[in-house]
Structure formats: C-alpha cells, structure tokens
Amino acid sequence: MSCHDHLYACSTPRLNSRRWFLKECGLGLGKVALASMLTDAFSSKLLATPASASEALKPRAPHFPGKAKHVIHLFMAGAPSQLDLFDYKPELAKLQGKPLPPSVIAGQRYAFIRSDAAVLGPQFKFGRHGKSGAEISEALPHLAGVVDDICMIKSMKTEQFNHAPGQIFLNTGFAQPGRPSLGSWALYGLGSESQDLPAYVVMSTGGGVSGGSANWSSGFMPSLYAGVRFRNQGDPILDVTSPKGVDPKLQRASLDLIEEMNHARLGIVGDPEIESRIASYEMAYRLQSSAPDLMDLKKESKETLDMYGCDPDKPSFARACLLARRMIERGVRFVNIYHEGWDAHSDVVGNLKSNCAATDKASAALVKDLKQRGLLDETLVIWGGEFGRTPMVESNVALGRSLGRDHHPAAFTMWMAGGGIKAGLTHGATDEMGFHVVQDEVQIYDLQATILHCLGFDHERLTYTYQGRQFRLTDVHGKVVKAILA
C-alpha cells in the first residue's frame, strides 16, 4: 500500500493516517518534519513545523480520488457576451430599442450604462449542434463541433461587476488582491508532479489582464504556490537561457562547482536548507533544457498545428493552447491562459468576430486533442470570463460608444470539459431576457467548490490557517454542482 492509497483507505483520515504516514513513510517528529500543509489540508492541528523547503510541493493525495489531475483554465478576460455566443434570447430581438421592465432591472448596479438603456437583440444567428442539440452561436463554429464533449453552464452568477475585482474574485474567492488563487490551492492540496517544469503556469494572449499578478498569486500561502508566468517575448521562463557567451559546457562546469562548494558548506554547517538549494540548482539546470524542449512546437505534426491553427513561431492563443497540452503531458498541474479583449462596450459584433477568430478554433482543438490523447478524462478544461454582458445596449456619444454591451454580473455562461464533468450537457437557464438566472444558479463559489471537487477535495475541508483563521477558497459559501459531474 502506498502512502497515498493509505490516505484514501482511511475513513477518518485525519489522525490515523497521519500517524501511519509519519511512521511508515519515514518521517519522524523532530526531524526535518513533514510538510505542514497536510495538517491544514486535513484540518488537524496535531503538530506542524515549518517544514523544510523540499516538502511543500511533494505530490499529495487529496481527500478522495479526484477525476481531474490537471486543470487548464481558459480565462476569457474582459467578459464575452453570453447573449451573442451561448444564451440565445429571441425575446430580446422583439424588445430591441425598448427599455427592460423596471421589475427586471431593479436593484442592479451597472458600470457605465443607465438601467433604462434600450435592449439590444442577439447579434448572431444560433443553431443546434451535436447529439446533445446544444444551442450555440454561429460565431463559434469550431466549438459547435465539440459540443458533445463539453458542459455549458448558462446560469453563472458573480458578485462583481468590474474587471479587476471580477477576475480576482473568480480566481481567489475574494475581490481584492491578497488571497491564494485556484491554482495555488491546487498545488497546496496536490503538490506537483512535474519534474522539470513549474507546476502552475500562466500564459496570456490578447491585451493585458486587469487584475494583474493577483490573479495567480499565492496570497498568504508560501510564494512557491504562485503561478509562474510563461512569456511571449524573450525567455518563456525568466532567465531560463544562459547568458550570452556561456556555452552548455561552461554552464555545467559552473553548476558542478557550485554544487561541490555548497556540499562542502553543508558538511561544515549542517543546515538542511543547503540540501534544498543544491536540489534547486539541479532543477534549474533541468529546466534550462526542458523549457526549450517544451517550446519546440515544430515537433508537433502538421495536422495538430493545423487543428489548433497554430503558427509555431508566433505567440497566439492557439500556440498557448497547444503549449498547455504539452505541459499537461509533462505533468504540469494547473495552466491559466488569459485571453483579454472581450470588453465590448462598443461594437459587440466586431469585438466578438475578432476574439472568436483568435480563440474558437484553438479552444475546440484543445478539447479534441486532449480527448484523442486520452488526457481529457484527467484534465479539466474551463472556459469563460469574469462576468457577462447586459441585454441592454451601451451607447454614449460623449465616450464615442455605440452598439456595445455593459458589464453584467447577474447571469453569464461558462463551459467546462473533461476532468469529471458530464459531457454534452447544458446546465441552468436564464429568463427570457437573459437578465436573471431562473434555474440552477451557479455562483462563483459553487464553481470553485466544483473545481476542487473534481480535483478530489471537499472545499470545506481544504483550509489554510492564516492570521488565526482557517481560510477556504470558498470562504463560508459554495455548493458542489453535482448535476454537472460525470
């Protein structure tokens, strides 16, 4: 029985398994002790010592075997219009040009428009696709091809109606910077399985992300749970390339001497932290060769490149999606791809055309590709923005805006695929104006609870103690959306 199996086998794993773990897995008290996150993860407060460095990212078993081992979150930053892509509302076409009834709009807060703004009908045609007959806009022809592999949630609702707070809230469960992100929780709970790559990778295409690094921050958790940016310019990972003039032989010789001297130091002062540093230099060296290997998309077949619509030499959303698949193959736990640019305050049609052109093909290809490689079952793919857009038109001569839609927190659509999510399902519904959720509302906390569930965690038990309080990703909220689980 492996350490992890034993953890599963225990009905009340808190104590017994810990004891067993400490005893059988060769880690005694008072030695370089066990990573304390176990303590927290299983809500025990037995002991905990700030563990030696090397513990924090060891692979760990979750509360129960989760279907998903990896997550790829395609974050459509800026918030795409659900009314033109997913949530078809013919009633809006009828109401076009008129204000919505006061009963619908009462009590809402808006970013730019007034609540009595006129209605704007759907801007694209919709059709039904796949065996599931899911309804999708013509703006997403490629996604239409994989509808039977995805689950659309049309009843998303958030509390935030501005970009930075909305994005940070979706990622961290709190609207201001300072808390750990979803990816950090995943690492904290599961550790890392990638030998030579960071376990939590962040890429971005399109414009910049409103919430900035707070979106992939580890908040009050140790900083090694933070997302690592892969960049489109220069080194994909900062400083992964040796300086000019340093050839591989010199780099190796340098590392050998560094290790030799660090070892000698360890022998004198006995600080186990030096051992960690030696390991980190060795891993850095491996990273220097694994990163270029990862980035070398020329090794992919033409079919694959075409399926994504990826030019290996140019940064693009398609390239990021293909890289994400390659990362998953190499054991990366959590990948964020931000595509910012959906903030259509004006010209919603033009905005959707260009953003769909940039993302639709690759998003669908990612699902297809993971599926054909047998990776979709263990990889959870999430697609969506931080909120939705209003059924009402945004137009403001003073700001030069017309035919746009404003921020809409009350209802929007996301889709998920793989990793324990039911395929070919459409979950939840909005009213005939697409304004409010009327069936199976899914709050952001519910989404977070569901993602953690897919990874094998009870979101109420995955806690981290900070400032005298046990924090959860879902704060005091959240229900797992069981209906969408496979």
Added chain:
Amino acid sequence: MKLRVVNQQLKRLAPADFISGVLKRRIFAPGACSLILLAAGVASAATAKVDFSSEVRPILAGHCFKCHGPDEVARKAKLRLDIREEALKPAKSGEVAIFPGKMDKSELVARVSSTNEDDIMPPPAMKKPLTPEEKNVLKRWIAQGAEYKPHWAFVAPKQSQLPKVHDKSWPKSPVDHFVLARLEKEGLKPSAPADKYTLVRRVYLDLIGLPPTPMQADAFVKDASPKAYEQLVDGLLDSPHYGERWARRWLDLARYADTNGYEKDRERSIWPWRDWVINALNRDLPFNQFTVEQLAGDLLPGATQDQIIATGLHRNTMLNEEGGIDPLEYRFYAMVDRVHVTSTAWLGLTMACAQCHTHKYDPIQHTEYYRFMACLNNADEPRMDVVNPQIGEKRKELLTRIAALESELPNKFPMESGVTWQIPGAVEFESKNGSEARFLDDGSVRISGTGPETDVYTIKFTPAAQHLTHLQLEALPDDGVVNGGPGRSGSGNFVLSEVKLEVVDAGSERAVRKARFSKAQADFSQDGFKVESAIDGKTNTGWGIAGSPGSSKHRHAIFTLAEPLELKETSTVVVRLIQTYGSHHTLGRFRLSLGHQLADPAFTEQHRHELRDQKCVEWLEKQLPSADNWTQLRPATATATSPTLTVQEDNSIFAGGDFTKNDTYTLKFRNLPAGLKAVRLEMMPDERLPNNGPGSVSYEGPEGDFWLSTFKVKADARSITLTNASESFANGGNNAAKAIDDDLQSGWSVNGGQGKTHNAVFQFTEGVTSTNELQLDLICEKYHAAGLGRFRIWVSTDDHAKASALSNEALAILAGHKDAVWLRGLFTNTNSAADQRAVLLNEFVRLSPAFSGSRREIENLRGQLPKFPTTLVMQERPAGHERTTFRHNRGDFLQPKEAVTAGVPSFLPPLPENAPKNRLALAQWLVSGANPLTGRVLMNRHWEALFGRGLVRTTEDFGFQGELPSHPELLDWLAVEFVKQGWSQKKMLKLLVMSATYQQSSVVTPELLERDPLNILLTRGPRLRLEAEMVRDSALLASGLLSEKLGGPSVYPPQPSGVTSEGTYGALNWATSTGPDRYRRGLYTFAKRTAPYAMTATFDGPSGEACLARRDRSNTPLQALSLLNDTVFMECARALGQAATGTGGGDEARVEFIFRRCLTRPPSAEEQTRLLRFYQTQLARFASGELKASEILDAGTGDRLNEQAAWTTLARILLNLDETVTKS
C-alpha cells in the same frame, strides 16, 4: 551521516519534487510548538496539572468558541465558554457546562464524550471533532477545578527578575539569562560563539542590510579590543544604510508601492513618505513619535511638512480606477485595509475577522471593529507638494521672469513682425478620402475618428478684403480627436506634406491666383520633419510635431507668401493641406488664420500704443453684447449628496470630501432681484483642487476638470425652463448646452482649461418676476467622479445674457456703459478713469489673438517651472463636516447600519477621556505604554528580523489563535525595556545583537537538528537566506557597482523585457535606468503592484497589495535561474571579474579578492585551489577561442579581456553560492 539518510528518505517518498521552500508564513495551532517540542519534558499522566493557556484554551478556541464564544449572534444555547463566570452558569437547557471539580455534573464532559450524533460536541457537521487526547485534557482540567487564566498577551507585560543560570560566564546581556535558563532546564548547552568573520558579516547584514567589504571585516577581525564588537555595532547603527534596511521591513507592513493597483495600476508619487521612514529610522525617532506622526502627523499642533508627509502611511492603500466602479465602495475597502494594517502592525491582532461579525475567538465585537475604523475615518485624502528649497529657488527665479514679462506684455503689441491676423472661419471643408469635419465657434475645424490613412483637406474662406501676406496653421489638442489630437495618428502627431493656397476671384471670369511660399516657421518641428518640408513642393517630406514632451501640444506654423495677394470682397481663399504620410497622420483639429503685413515696419513706440489702443477698442466693442449686468449671490444653503460644500468669504462655494460618480449639488438663494432672466455659473480655480481646479476630478478622468451633466433651476419650487446656454470655454463639444439637453450622459467640461476661470450662462425662457427662493440643482454624473470644485453663482435681469471670458471687473465696467462711444472716449481721453482703462486693456492683452504670440512665450516659460515632488497625505476634515462611520452588516459596503462613535475594543485600556477621539487619540493610545500589545509586537518583530523566527512565531497574531511565546518572560522583559529606553529602536537592536545568544555559531549538529530543528530554544545562531533586496544589494556591493545614494524617486534597474507590460492591463514601459540609478538598493526599485519587479518577486518580495508581516523564505529553481542568468547578476559578475583582473598580486590573490567580496571570510586552501583550477580551465577555453570573451563581457573594455572573462565566470560562481545569499 544521519542527515543524509533523512534526506534520502524524503526523496524516496516523493521523487518528483520541483520547487522547495521554507514555509515561514504559516501559522500553527496555538501551543502546538511547545507541546511537541517540549513533550519530552512534560508528563502526560492523568495527575499532571493541566495548563489552561497552553493546553485548554487552544482546544476551546479551536473547537468551541465559534458557537460558544464572544460572538453573541452566533452563540448557541446561551452558552459562553470564553469567560469562566459564564461557563459556570446554567445554559438555555438548564444544564451546567462546567462544574469545577465535578466531571459527572459537567455537561461539557458528557457532550464531548457522547457517541450520539445529536449530542456530541462539537457537532459532526463542524467537521472539527476532538481527539481523545483533547477530550482528556478538558476532563482533567474540569476535574482540577476548571481554572481560567487571562490571555497572556492581553495583560500588561512586567519585567521579571532575570532568571538564575548555572553558567554565569555565558550571558552578555539580560536577554541571555532568559535563553540560557531555558536551555539549562532542557539540559542543553548553547553553541560556541560564531567566528569573527561570520559575526561581522551577520551583524552587517542584520543592521544595514549589506555585507562588509573585506577591509571592513578585517578591521573588526584584527581589532582585539574588548570593545571592538560594540564599536562595530554602534558604527552600523549610525550608518545611513541602517534606515534603508529597517525601512524595508516597515514598507512591507505598510503595503508600500509606486502604483495604484487594480486594473489601471497607474503610477503614484508617495516616495517622499518612504524617504520619511528611512530618515525617521536613521535619526532613531522614538517609536511612539514614529507612530503618532504616521497616523496623525497632521493633527499635531503646528505640524511640520515632514510630519504631514508621515501621514502617507495610510495613503499606501490601493486605488481602483476602473471606469465602472463606485469610488466610495473602494474607499470603504481602503478603510478596511487601514484597520487591518493598524491592528497587525501595532497590536498583532487579527481584527479583520470582526469586519463581518464579532470575532470568533478574540474578544473583539463587530461594532468595536467599526468604532476602531471610525478613529481613522475622518480624514480627506489630498496630494501635497513637498516644498524644497532648491526647487523653490528655481521656481522663484522663473516666476520673477514671468512676472516681468507679464508686466511688459501691454507694451508688446506685435509690431516687430508687423503682422495682424484674422481668423476668417472656414465656410467649406472637403476631404479627399471622406473625413467629416465640424466647424467650431473659435474658427477651428475638428475631424473626429481615425479616418483614412492619408488625406487632403480643402478649406475655403471668404475673408474680408485685405492684403494677404501670411498663412498661419495652428494644430490644436482636442479630446474629441483620437487620443486628444491634434493629429489623428493615435500619438497626437500628424505630417503635413504640403500646404497650398490659392485665391479664387468670383466674377464674370473666375480667376485663380496661386500663392508661392517663401518662408516657413514653426514653434516646434520634429527631427527630420522640418516645417520647411511643407513648402518644398515634395509630398514625400512634411512637417511633424512628435517629440519631447509628447505630441499633444498646441503647435503653430507660419507660412510667408513670396508675394502679397490682394483680396477683394468677392475673393475666396482656398487652402489645401496635403497629408500623404500614411498611418492616419492627418490633422484632427486645426485653425487657419490669414496674416496681413503692415506697410511700415518702422513704427515708433507711440504708434505702437496708438495702434494697440485702437485695436483694443475695436476688440472691446465686440465684447459689448455679452457684457451683461450680473449680481453675485451668496447661498442661503449649499448641500450636496456626498461632497461637503462650504461657502467661502467671497460667496463662492468650495466642494471637498468624498465625490461619487453621481453627485447633486443643491443651492438655495433668497433676497433676489425681481425679473431674473439668467444664471451665471462661474467656475473658479483653487490651489486646493487637483491641477488647481476648477473641477474636482482627481483620478480616472482629466485632473482638475468637472462634468456638469444637468443644470436645473427652480423658482419658489417651480421648475424654470432654460432655453439657451453659452460658455466662455468648453472642451470641444462638451459645452454648457449639454447641461440642459436632458441627456445625463452629456455635459459641460473644461478639460484643457484647468487652472483658469470659466463661465457658463443659462437663460430662462421667461423672466421670473418675483422670487422668494431660487434653487439650483447641479448634477455631475460620469463614469468617474467629476464634481465641481469651486464656483460662484451670479444672476442677471438682462435679456439674452451670454457667457463671456472677461473678468468680473471688466464685465461690470462694460455693462455699466454699454456704449461704444464711451469706450472710444475712455481710450482717447487718457486723463481720466485710468483704473478702468487698465482693467479693460488687461483683458485685451489677456484674451485677444493679437497677443497670442507673446502669451505663448510666457506660457512656455510657465511650462518650464520645475514642479515640487508630490506625496499623498491625510488631512483631518473641517469641523462641521465630520464623516460618519457606520457598522456594516456582514462587512458589506452596501449594508451600512447604525452609526458608531470612535473607540477601541473594550478588553484593552480605553482611549483618553478628555481628548477628541480621532487619529491622534488612537495613535497616542497605541503607544501610551498602557497598551499590553504594542511593545511586545514590536520587539517580537525585531526578534524575528534577527533570528528568523519570532518569540511568538505568529508575529501578526497575538490573539487566542496565535502561537504562545517560546520565551514569554523574555518577550515581556523586552517590551517593558523598550518603553524604558524611550522607545528607541536602535537601543533595543543594540541590546539584542550584543547578546551571547545572537553571537552564537549557526553550525548545527545532527543531534541539535533532531532536538531543536527550528531553533526555537535558540541553541544556535540564526542561519537564513537573505531577503530579496539584500540578495541583489549584496551582489551590487560585492561587485563595486552599488550606488549609495539615499532616497529620491524610485528607479528602474534592468529586468527581463515585458515583465511590466506583457499580460498586464496597466502596462508600463520599463525605461531601464542608466548611470548610478541602475545600481541603487532594492528598496528604491519602482514597485508596480500588478507586475512587481521580477527578481524581487522570485525571492519572495511583496507585491504591495496587502500588509505583509512576515516574508516567506523559499528556495526555488527560479531563484537559481535568476542568480545564474539574469542581467543584474551578470553585470555584477563582470564588474567583479574586471576588478579582480586589475588587482595586484598573483592569481591566488585574485581568487581571494573575489571570494572575500562575496563571502567575507578568506577561502580555505582547498577552496582556493579548486577555484583557481576552474579559472585556469576557463581561461584556456577563452584563449583557444572555444569561449568568446567579447560575448561574456558584452563588449568589455580594457585589455586582458580573456582574463577578465575567465574571472567573470568565477565571480558568477561565487555570487551563486548558498553562503553568499545566506546570513549565517
């Protein structure tokens, strides 16, 4: 050895280990450390006396207080367990939870032992069951009498007697008695003293954040005097670098950064506050004053500029500038943050928990949280000029020159050029590629949108007959043009390829006369785009205006005709602006004027004045129709939805306080003249306003502007219809008429005219015969807060009153004599009414186009006035305008409940009775000496800085959930001593580093590692990886590159490209500093919240987004990559390599040179041999051409390049050693 075995086991357990780190920030269950660590010595037999604080309270707090603790709302069964008297009372059920000494009568025992799901406590749904051991502790505690003890941290500290120790020779300071007594109790011995090299390096790094140079180290090592160490410490505490090192720690708590955070994340200027901290620490400002000045410096009597700068502490909160937000919502979050920082930094309390409900564990009521907030919540948040003498002198100099020029202005009626200008106003506009134009009232033309790539504009005029000798083209900035114009390219630039002019004479035969230009002049031309290119006959050259300081400027060009053209009454002038450069480099807003060269250039001064006066009269005559009679009103009441309005002595109204995105100002007037027909709104500049006003916009929109969406008038509660609106100035089409058009989105704005007075006049449809009360409602609604700043109201009974740019004085004179004859008389008969003449002439000089050239010269000079640096500060609100603080249900901004008064949690000493309960009172309370927390919290954090771990490990939580102190008496002794030493941080730091405890060797044996793995018992000296800034600072110092300059604006050292731009919404172009600024200490690096400096972030530096009491000390491959490959460290290696090459002695000496620069101590013989061999190997590779010195050195200078390169590779190794980045 044993250690290796352990590590191998770790590896076997989980081979796939990517990153590792020490988890310094995590917090553990209270008491856990002492329980585990000391388990060896503590008997667990049933008879042993249970300790309430370390054993019982943690269990109660962790499992019971949530429902049976301080929070009344959450309390179940009317049972409260955190207070003994309450716990002994019968609960709702009648049962008694705790019956001291009687387990069988105690319901608590029954309930925790129960196996019945419905009875067992804690309820299974809590998912926090008790362990058998925990149950046992509770039972024994009750059996032993259920004694409670007050929480240690909430009781004032006392200085106990120094504990007795056996080894009397070891202690060097009182600290050591506590430490040694404990070690002796545990049967342990302290470690040997650290060797002198280790010690000197340690104390340098701790006190000034920099390692010693080899020379400094040797000076200490060779000094055999018993006072040597103390002298060293004193010297370091006197070093200006001391302030830099210790300021950085305070900056972490204060969440300091150089940008606003959130989406836009724009730059802010608050570095003067950072410098204040450095200076305050350097002069050892006692901590009580340090506290008072930062929280309430502005409230001190006769507050100095420095004391006001200090209040920047709580201006380090983030600011959300997203368009859609509610500013007051984010102000509320800033207040929450202020409470959080204050309670963490001074009290070590997790007060944040009480934002939503009464604290579950600590005795902090929900209401008390908001009472604490109320102490801090009565300030406005202005930006302040930091006046300094150097800049002040320069300003004074320039201002004197400007004043002289201004007084000379009336004598500068433009005769030198002899050109008079006329702005005929276009009558026709044609675009070759379909741009559409609007004609504006000032004779200019605006073309909005990006438009076609290239274009040719054809503009036609029908000017008055004259002698045409010049053509002037003014390019005007305009918000209605792409990015503010004047060009449409996005950068504001345009390229005028060619300008053509022809005159078409209508008549029986249409004759066309083409002009030829002989000369072109411009106030500014872009390099390579000279204005002459616009008349060179080539369309592939042209005039452009890009360049410093940006293209969005008013620019003008004057083209001289080779031969004058005579214009007839029937002539049409046709101007063609050919713009073929491409990429939308076309004009967005411009104005053309026609010049007339006066015949005789040899005018005398008398002629000049005569002509000036003549033109002045002509100009004034044109002003007469809009010179109306105005009566100034003083409001009877002035209120606003959110801002606070105060009526000034001059009857104007000043708006301050909190602005929202929809503010209505309501003004009421009585005692009005009969027959009112118009209202005038006079917008006035004020230096208290951003950009000097007249609006209040301070962020997101143009500073100092406003946006008047709607202007409403009521007479005796009856709405008056407004028909006509005019203004003296408007930003493009955002004119006064937009304030009466029933469209809330449109409005009047004066962007571009900040710092000046502007008027808008609103005419009534019908006169109001007699009114008791006139009410004005002014609504300012925009996607950002855009309220009026300072303004005054006038009324008129004149028909057709119109807005004028004339001063009130001039208006009154003209309105008193609406008569051209009188006007001419005034200027011809110069013997009388000189005052009036002077006023009117001044208006001519100030406003007429005739003086625009000279005025522009003055404006340019004004633009060169050096600005004082600014900083963000607090300013207590004026009496009568206090801000009310509410309790917010569930901590929700949208659920304000009852108002609360300022106060502090009741379990702590109260605020002083006889003083106003404000920030000053709160600050004084924190450092009154009676507060049990402040001294302990401070001393604990200093301990943590030196030893890597606080005596209370949870530096930010001294409450029930925090960890218990490992050495409680020591902590209390230090806390009391701190106050005794006059709150001197330097004295206390000296006391700590003088201790034998601090001076121990950090070498750890396997036995010690097993017995005290985390060094809680202080069996050895600290050994810790350096903080991010210190890692870089040390490398810079070692390489000789470090700039020692103190303070000033933040700098931009090298970092990989794209860190602050790629993937960041508020992208910042990181303009890497050059010269010494490239090598400043880390705390001066520009801190961008959404994209922190990469190297700092990699080494666990903060983002400045939240208060940070403790940093992680992780150990990751990304750190290795940074040290190995980053430009910063390569530059250090090169500098070190070059310096080594230049030193005397042989190669052994050079190895030692580099080694000691990095590690301080001399190398061992073995190390030296090994390093030398590496050098020789690399040198051979460089010599053979296998490696290229020019590449490693990045085009290095000097000779012996191969040697330099080889030494660089060696320096790189030494900069990467664990020992180099570690304090040991």
